Amino acid sequence: MAFTTQALYIEQVIQLARSVIIKLDSAAEVMNKYLVSIGKTVDANDPKSWIYYRHLAGLYHPTDKVMKITSLDTLEEIEFTYDNLKYHRATFNAYRSKGDFYKSLVALYPEQVDLINGILNPVDINIAINVPNFTVLALDTNLVNANETNLVDELQKYVTGFSDSWYNHNYCYLFDEYPAIFLNTLYTTLPSAILNIRKNNIRTEYVHDYHLWAYLGSHQRIDKYRDYLTREQAMWLYRNISYLEAHPGWNHSFTELIEWLLTKRTIPITSFELTHNLEKLGETISPSTEIVKRPLNKYAYSSAGLKKETIEATLNKETSLAPANKDYYAEQIVAVPEKFKLSPFSSLETKVLESDMVDRSDAQPVHFINTVFNEWMYLASTGRYTANITLTNPYTSEVLSMTAKEAVIVWLYCLHRMLDVEIDVVPTFLAHDVMRPISPRYTELRDMSPRMYVSEEMILAVMDEFVPQGQIISVEKFTEVVTN
Known part of the structure; x- marks a missing residue:
């Protein structure tokens, strides 16, 4: 399982690296030179008309073939454009995932891969023209966690440092292929760069989910509860799990666990306390025993005051919690009150806790599913x-x-x-x-x-x-x- 999770993580990192769009004017110039060489006209004074920038913005160039696909929403034939995909959302999602539909389209139009990618993830053409070379213009945000707010900035620092160290614009005058070769070299290093950025984010608020849950999984197998914990709760455990493990049984640890795991989710929690009932003490020589349920957070309080129940009712609740509990039921229902009535203390805390919730998810006049x-x-x-x-x-x-x-x-x-x-x-x-x-x-x-x-x-x-x-x-x- 761990190997599979790691393999999926590495695969997503590679997909993220492939989705990164980096500006390079030299690439635009080479593409313009090629168009001129095959007899096409290029307006050198209007970058918005250049094929490089139009493809980045997801716009067709006059030299492009209009791509047509079958809409997965309506089964009609539509042009593959950004405007059409805004309305054909199932089609957009299918192609954006870079699956079979995307690969088939690329196979049909191999010379328009940049345009296809631009349509699926367009860049503002004015921004693309005005920003410096080697600016990270865009990437697939679906592959980035919401808390990874420093990822793009750190990736930009890496790209800038790499280009400052190794890029030599003078080679472009000698070899038209140099921009493509350099970008190819740069892109092959991006997966490692992303992995290192995320590695440096470990133990910070920017940590990626893979590292977060791998860490929690190594502590009490908390990753089993991934579907039930909010991001805030997971991050709290990420910061404090070592402390909690080092201080088991401490009141402070117990209070914090209640606050973050239960109160944060509006879940009530009560403790069970043995108490002496003195109402009939004149009629008997020893007090009777009862259970008082004391609230441990604000959601367990009741307007009726403290709730009480019999020892029999409490033991009945515990019967199914462990396989052998029922074997001790008859013995404990007699032993517990007999032992406690002779106690010098009028109350005694137990280790029994209860969360008694009422499911109000359907408590609406009109249900959403209806x-x-x-x-x-x-x-x-x-x-x-x-x-x-x-x-x-x-x-x-x-x-x-x-x-x-x-x-x-x-x-x-x-x-x-x-x-x-x-x-x-x-x-x-x-x-x-x-x-x-x-x-x-x-x-x-x-x-x-x-x-x-x-x-x-x-x-x-x-x-x-x-x-x-x-x-x-x-x-x-x-x-x-x-x-x-």
């Missing part, structure tokens, strides 16, 4: 949601492509078959609380709302929030619509 479901049914049936959806057959691994409306039918069929119900006709479905295609009129909203509670300004504010939606041609756009 909104998504109703909008999917409504928009697909009315022809406004026309995205193409790709599924993988779990038995044959065959990729299946279908429209959003066809996906509704497949889902309904699978649902009925799961319930052992045969259907030949798609049943009628009533979509509830779907968004109107056009905004309701002011008079309509005014008539349906009481004037005592809803002012004119409130109605106008609601109307301003309405955003009309036209055709939805991608799953990403549909998600955006139902979320907002």
